[in-house]
Amino acid sequence: MLISLNILKKFVDLPEELSALEIANLLTMKTMEVEGVEKLGEYWEKIVIGQIISVENHPQADRLRVCQVDVGKGDLLNIVCGGINLSPDMLVAVAPVGAKVLWHGTEEAVLEKTKIRGVESEGMICAASEIALGNLFPSGDEREILDLTALAWEKGKAIKDYLSNDTLIEVDNKSINHRPDLWGHYGIARELSAILHQPLKFYSAFCDMELGVNTKDEERLTIDRNLCDHYLAMKIKNVSDLPSPLWLKQALSDLGMKSISALVDIGNYVMAECGQPLHVFDASAVENEKITVRAATEDEKFIGLDGGEYILHHGEIVIADEEKVLALAGILGGADSAFNHKTKEVILEAAHFPADKIRKASMNLSLRTDASMRYEKSLDPVNVLWGARRFWQLVKEIFPAAEVEWINRFSSYDESIKEIKVAVSEFARVSGVDLSRNEIENILTSLGFVVAAQDKKHKDLLTVSVPTWRATKDINLPIDLVEEVLRIYGYDNIALRYPQAQLNPPVALPFLDLRNKILDHLVLHHNLFEVYNYSFLKLDSIKKLGIDNLSKYIYLLNPVDKTRPVLRDDLIYNLLENLSENEKHQNKLGFFEIGRVFRKSEKDIYDLEPGSTERLPYQHQHLGVVLADEEENLLHRMQSLSESLFQFLGKNYIIEECETAPNYFHSSQVRQIVAYDENQEKIILGYYGLLSPMLRDSFEIALPAAYLNVDLDLLSRLEKTEKRYQAISKYPAIELDMSVLIARGVAWADLCDFIKEKTEMLKKIDLVDVYRTSEWDNDDLHSLTLRLSYQSDIETLQLDQVNQWHEEIKASVVKHFKAVLR
Amino acid sequence: MSEKDYQSSVKKLRKDFTADLLAAGNLDDLEALDNKYLGRKTGLLNNVLKTLKDLDVEQKKVLGPLANELRDYMEKALESKREELKELLWNEQSEKEKIDLTLPLVKDEKGHYHPNTIVQREIENLFAQMGFLVLDGPELESEFYNFDGLNVPATHPAREDQDTFWLDNGLLLRSQTSSVQVRAMRKYGAPLRCIVPGRVFRNENVDASHDHTFYQLEGMMVGKEVSVANLIAMMKTLLSVVFGNKDIKVRLRPGYFPFVEPGFELDMQCTLCHGAGCPVCKQSGWIEVLPCGMIHPNVLKAGGLNSDEYVGFAFGLGLTRLVMLKYNIDNIRLLQSGDSRFLNQF
Numbered sequence A: 001m002l003i004s005l006n007i008l009k010k011f012v013d014l015p016e017e018l019s020a021l022e023i024a025n026l027l028t029m030k031t032m033e034v035e036g037v038e039k040l041g042e043y044w045e046k047i048v049i050g051q052i053i054s055v056e057n058h059p060q061a062d063r064l065r066v067c068q069v070d071v072g073k074g075d076l077l078n079i080v081c082g083g084i085n086l087s088p089d090m091l092v093a094v095a096p097v098g099a100k101v102l103w104h105g106t107e108e109a110v111l112e113k114t115k116i117r118g119v120e121s122e123g124m125i126c127a128a129s130e131i132a133l134g135n136l137f138p139s140g141d142e143r144e145i146l147d148l149t150a151l152a153w154e155k156g157k158a159i160k161d162y163l164s165n166d167t168l169i170e171v172d173n174k175s176i177n178h179r180p181d182l183w184g185h186y187g188i189a190r191e192l193s194a195i196l197h198q199p200l201k202f203y204s205a206f207c208d209m210e211l212g213v214n215t216k217d218e219e220r221l222t223i224d225r226n227l228c229d230h231y232l233a234m235k236i237k238n239v240s241d242l243p244s245p246l247w248l249k250q251a252l253s254d255l256g257m258k259s260i261s262a263l264v265d266i267g268n269y270v271m272a273e274c275g276q277p278l279h280v281f282d283a284s285a286v287e288n289e290k291i292t293v294r295a296a297t298e299d300e301k302f303i304g305l306d307g308g309e310y311i312l313h314h315g316e317i318v319i320a321d322e323e324k325v326l327a328l329a330g331i332l333g334g335a336d337s338a339f340n341h342k343t344k345e346v347i348l349e350a351a352h353f354p355a356d357k358i359r360k361a362s363m364n365l366s367l368r369t370d371a372s373m374r375y376e377k378s379l380d381p382v383n384v385l386w387g388a389r390r391f392w393q394l395v396k397e398i399f400p401a402a403e404v405e406w407i408n409r410f411s412s413y414d415e416s417i418k419e420i421k422v423a424v425s426e427f428a429r430v431s432g433v434d435l436s437r438n439e440i441e442n443i444l445t446s447l448g449f450v451v452a453a454q455d456k457k458h459k460d461l462l463t464v465s466v467p468t469w470r471a472t473k474d475i476n477l478p479i480d481l482v483e484e485v486l487r488i489y490g491y492d493n494i495a496l497r498y499p500q501a502q503l504n505p506p507v508a509l510p511f512l513d514l515r516n517k518i519l520d521h522l523v524l525h526h527n528l529f530e531v532y533n534y535s536f537l538k539l540d541s542i543k544k545l546g547i548d549n550l551s552k553y554i555y556l557l558n559p560v561d562k563t564r565p566v567l568r569d570d571l572i573y574n575l576l577e578n579l580s581e582n583e584k585h586q587n588k589l590g591f592f593e594i595g596r597v598f599r600k601s602e603k604d605i606y607d608l609e610p611g612s613t614e615r616l617p618y619q620h621q622h623l624g625v626v627l628a629d630e631e632e633n634l635l636h637r638m639q640s641l642s643e644s645l646f647q648f649l650g651k652n653y654i655i656e657e658c659e660t661a662p663n664y665f666h667s668s669q670v671r672q673i674v675a676y677d678e679n680q681e682k683i684i685l686g687y688y689g690l691l692s693p694m695l696r697d698s699f700e701i702a703l704p705a706a707y708l709n710v711d712l713d714l715l716s717r718l719e720k721t722e723k724r725y726q727a728i729s730k731y732p733a734i735e736l737d738m739s740v741l742i743a744r745g746v747a748w749a750d751l752c753d754f755i756k757e758k759t760e761m762l763k764k765i766d767l768v769d770v771y772r773t774s775e776w777d778n779d780d781l782h783s784l785t786l787r788l789s790y791q792s793d794i795e796t797l798q799l800d801q802v803n804q805w806h807e808e809i810k811a812s813v814v815k816h817f818k819a820v821l822r
Numbered sequence B: 001m002s003e004k005d006y007q008s009s010v011k012k013l014r015k016d017f018t019a020d021l022l023a024a025g026n027l028d029d030l031e032a033l034d035n036k037y038l039g040r041k042t043g044l045l046n047n048v049l050k051t052l053k054d055l056d057v058e059q060k061k062v063l064g065p066l067a068n069e070l071r072d073y074m075e076k077a078l079e080s081k082r083e084e085l086k087e088l089l090w091n092e093q094s095e096k097e098k099i100d101l102t103l104p105l106v107k108d109e110k111g112h113y114h115p116n117t118i119v120q121r122e123i124e125n126l127f128a129q130m131g132f133l134v135l136d137g138p139e140l141e142s143e144f145y146n147f148d149g150l151n152v153p154a155t156h157p158a159r160e161d162q163d164t165f166w167l168d169n170g171l172l173l174r175s176q177t178s179s180v181q182v183r184a185m186r187k188y189g190a191p192l193r194c195i196v197p198g199r200v201f202r203n204e205n206v207d208a209s210h211d212h213t214f215y216q217l218e219g220m221m222v223g224k225e226v227s228v229a230n231l232i233a234m235m236k237t238l239l240s241v242v243f244g245n246k247d248i249k250v251r252l253r254p255g256y257f258p259f260v261e262p263g264f265e266l267d268m269q270c271t272l273c274h275g276a277g278c279p280v281c282k283q284s285g286w287i288e289v290l291p292c293g294m295i296h297p298n299v300l301k302a303g304g305l306n307s308d309e310y311v312g313f314a315f316g317l318g319l320t321r322l323v324m325l326k327y328n329i330d331n332i333r334l335l336q337s338g339d340s341r342f343l344n345q346f
């Protein structure tokens, strides 16, 4: 919203030494966010009024004219000009050499003395847009120069002598959404008056207070009190389609509004001044001069003065006569009843409508206007009177013959004054600054609050009456008064102080601990890249995984990307995309992500609402790891990564054959990681395995890839195994190797279990080497080299003895597994 | 052998040794020299000493020290020559082993944390040190915790705003980490101090600085004596740590959010121009960093607390924005791109 400094100055005296920027800064620090300050008149600083003496054709150019222009004191300027409406005696805006102008309304330039096609030109005759007056003096053709003849300005005088040099402050609308009183200049003037300790002029000084707003007259209004709690209609006769005086035109143009006709302009100007939207009907279009405020009937039609046709079916509030809809209440006037050049009598509407209804209607119809924008902020119903009085004051000034024929008013709004009690000590408690009762009272009073005299019995208590313009929305509680006082007092005046706090016993945060360990382990130990991916999935990706049942996913009603409408139920999809993207510039990849996945079918621990037993859907934190590499035993790498991770985390786990693995895994190269909870219930924590070649194909991943998935919420709930120190044997260990040619089907774990049973002196079995050659393929064999470590806790083992055990073990392995020693 | 002969042979030995020593060019020569003159069995000095036994006692007394003197001389000379040669050798060697330290590593195989994780953990540690709990909350939320509980009733415009993602099960994706405020108060009661870092979602148009998915870090402190002055202190500390322990100037100005009263926008003085004004701060000297305020009594009530007894502050740090500001990242989409060429810079 644009705020005019000139209008503000009508209501409050602003100290001369204060610049517009400083005022803007004060408002930013105490009231609302200012987005910018613009000083107008930059382009008419040096523009003077001239009178054309003669117009002659340019000798070299058909489209150009050479003019003699009198710029006062007998000075004649020779100016070459391309304007199409030049004529002798015309008053024009002349930019002399040295003046700043806007070529074609946009390109800034400083004029120099120059020759145009051989003829000297000592300046420029300006079009309105070339001196930033395009809004004030609109023209149909950009080759038209600005004709000031009708204004009868004195030649030789500067343009700025006739125009006001305003400065505009642009306010961020979002920062005043909660403040209905700031949607007009008077409200902002009130803020400045409180901030600068300058008196605020009464608005009544600008209004016709004689206007008999309570006049009893013939009943002309039929108002649904649920839809409107204050309505004032006033018929004014002896008006016409007069254009606005220049000051009004300029004020509206400065604020970015179009000038239409004096009467309509007054309405818009008053709205900008005091925030009250007003509407003017052509009285002859209102049947029997009777007005109804009601809900629209189903499919009722309405043609707005913007030319649009609207079909109403949400019970929007309409202003109607006995036959038709006259206006969409609080939003838009109708074409049929609009003020036009034949209008001689009007009906002014000043009214108050409920904010939520106006907002809904405006949203349903996608129609936001200056009026609806204000109504939806919860305006002060009392302001209806001020709007009408100020309107009538200006009408009288511009149309001296105008007369009020009748006034009708309906009101049902709650006229009681809102009262809030607040302790003086509350201000210090919230702010951390000691504020005296006096300071608090002064600030509240300067904002229009009324503080009752101190109560002898409750000396600490303030009883504060809320002014009507603050009572509709944002001031309800004692804390709201604290905010008022603190912001005017100045947040800058509050010195920082560290809080004093109670020390509480620590709360276990198992997930956090887990997350930190996983991060460090995977990044520092396994050299993986941590990625963040979106929570939304492509239906396409799901289909690539061979999943047809799309109903098991949670859908977004309003996805930002229509191709990604569902929530991820697994981290794999996006990690696969990461692989295929990065494969282009890297051939050894390792990524992981920690993030939530969502499942429709299961429930989480989080409640839906306080006290409810209903739970939100499953949204556990998962860990997903992908590795992609040419290396042959990728699965082993993933296995050792998984094991080292679980060992590092200190969690018990068992790796076993899968019961049912997700189908994106290579069906025979996948394992599940399980654990048992305190009730000995088996919990599947996750899976790891090679990804199926088909899947890689559909995601266009060339490298073999492995995936690990762990449900971290489940993992974090499991007890941690505490490490125990084992006494270090004083006696040396003896390590002996054995190599066996053995069926690939024999599981390593089974082999180890078998060997370990043979002697308790065997402390460790390491796999040293796995070897395969095509010769063995027919029998599906491979060669394993094992390193067995023998050690006793009570004596030094004799080599002979160990050799004997080792040979026995070899023999039994050969026998049991039908292996061959190598 | 006469006394004279003996003296002259000692002299000659000294002379020969000195000449040989001068000629010795490396440690091997030196060892040979050592053997030649001082060798136990066949050393030249020993040979000379052996002739001493033919002389009488008086002569031995006079001539004995001569040979010992020579031995001392030889040992010292050999030792100092040995040191000299060693040093020479080391110098040669280190010259040979000189390497180009500017040579890059053959391959970068280090792992990398996501930049958001780095900054988030730094802030988590900072607050944990001050006794704040680091909490987590659901991303898929109910209207109650995301709106009603935060004093945003059903009629409030924010509820209809297009920027909330709604789900087919009637729930929503949280639009702010503030959704954890009421959950935390209900679970832990008061006094309470906690932060909640996490992912939030807004249905916004995506451009270089806006994404539909980003990270916030919510913080709150509730107690009987918690004030605006405390909030300022904590925010100043937070920003100072994030920006490398510089003394960051902050200011509060009015800002409206339904769940706080009074509500503030917190600006920090531009670290590039130190308040003088530059393009980054749009010439204002200040950069808007986070919304904050004193927790609205209705929110305390929703959290099950007595709003007459307790006060508190809350803030909602835009973590993603802070990360971009800190690392000078100009496109928000990079953060969720999974591009290793981006990630390996952190």
Ligand SMILES: [Zn+2]
Pocket: B270, B271, B272, B273, B274, B275, B276, B277, B278, B279, B280, B281, B282, B283, B285, B286
């Ligand atoms: Zn700056």
